[in-house]
Amino acid sequence: MISLEKSDIFRVLVSLIHAGLKKSRCSSDDILPTASYTDKTPITVGGLEADSIELLSLAGAVSRMFCLHESGIEDYLLRYKTLGDWVEIVHQGMSREKIVFSTSGSTGSPKFCTHSWQNIEREIAGHARIFANSRRIVAAVAAHHIYGFLFTAALPRYMNLPVCDYCSSQQKLMPGDLIVSFPLYWQYLNDIISHFPEDCCGVTSTSPCKPDLIRSLIFKRLCRMTEIYGSSETGGVGLRHDHTQPYQLFSYLKKDAICLMDEMIWEDDTHFYPVRRKDGAVQIGGVNVFPDAVAQKISTHPSVKECGIRLIGNENDSRLKAFIVLSDGISYSPETRRAISEWLYTHLSAPERPVSLTFGAAIPRNDMGKEQDWEI
Structure with missing residues (x-):
């Protein structure tokens, strides 16, 4: 079997932890750049600033990937909280x-x-x-x-x-x-x-x-x-x-x-x-994105009654566009567009986030009642 050394595990953990924090916060703006990670970097206060919920999520992701539960030391991830500690725990307890x-x-x-x-x-x-x-x-x-x-x-x-x-x-x-x-x-x-x-x-x-x-x-x-x-x-x-x-x-x-x-x-x-x-997945920037799930997520915004999602662009430059029907009693205005755009930025990852928003009274449908494309 390939025997990973601590430097290999460090590389993987940096990637896994950074991705976990980015997903949790829907942004990487306030996350320590990966180039700054060292063995002494704290996972919580004074380092990556993971809160208690994020810590549990990150520890779970690390434990799952390397099957630490099989060695019974997965709870060590909650006791020792520097990146170097986690590397050592994985090195000692990972599944062979x-x-x-x-x-x-x-x-x-x-x-x-x-x-x-x-x-x-x-x-x-x-x-x-x-x-x-x-x-x-x-x-x-x-x-x-x-x-x-x-x-x-x-x-x-x-x-x-x-x-x-x-x-x-x-x-x-x-x-x-x-x-x-x-x-x-x-x-x-x-x-x-x-x-x-x-x-x-x-x-x-x-x-x-x-x-x-x-x-x-x-x-x-x-x-x-x-x-x-x-x-x-x-x-x-x-x-x-x-x-x-x-x-x-x-x-x-x-x-x-x-x-x-x-x-x-x-x-x-x-x-x-x-x-x-x-x-049904589409790939945006090498990430699998499910348009139906994105539409459902946007529809949870209090000002959105219904949302349709389509792919625009080709292959390497593909992104999503959205058609939004506003909730009853909500009128379109530049302020409404701006508020929804800001919500998308904080609730969706970059691959999920539509780059074009179209507003209308009803999502375009064909004679069979199926959603159809729209011009932007």
Whole structure:
């Protein structure tokens, strides 16, 4: 089994804790930047300022991910409250058989997906062969979700490679770097980088990557872009190095033995193209968002009678738009729009938050009574 060292656990906990606080507060404005976290950082007063409710939630998330209940030391997370303490507790008490990941959706009920360390190592061994010439892992993805964990915690440990965070290290890219990110951040890198150092390769996952973006990155001397297809439920399923070709199923998997989250077009038993999700989720910035759940949440505002949500944009730049019907007795005014906009900012995460609001007497519907799109 891959044996995580304390530095690997620290990376994962920083990501998990920061995400938990951001979700709790619907903003990262008042959260200590991750680059400032150290072993001595208090989880509560004088550090991350987690209140009693947040502390219980964070401790629960850490315990669940690393199955600390199996060793009976999960309550230590409530006794010892520095980040270094938590790293030590996880290092001593984590399960040696399994690990649990949460789906990345910002809306809907998250699913908790258990993976055996044996399967984690099997996938990592395959990636290690593919990226054998890499000299360093550059992380631009959250380490507590399965994709980030595999490539920025487990893989560098398995290959004995250094790993650094691109956004916080202030280090320049170096020849032989393996850059791990997702389409929205790849677009950012494409905008700010004129050319990549020699032998730099990229990995992308979580949502489709535009062919034009991949072509632009290759034009800027990125040696190769590898697209990984998978999910929190399945782990990695397949990959491709050429965006014009289908994904190739990992050799140890069988087409009919895996339950996939997307509808597929199969060319044969080992090559496939993902088509669309089966659960109604859309991906915004690499995060699964459920439009119906967002609409229900907005409808809880006292001034909102009904809300419709639609997707706008394409692939990497997709966002949500909202059609709002005001409650009886509430008239539209600039002040009403501003009040609702401010409420959205404090109650929804960035991927959930509609970037366009349209107000009207009734949500547009077709002749069959089904909701239809509207112009903005």
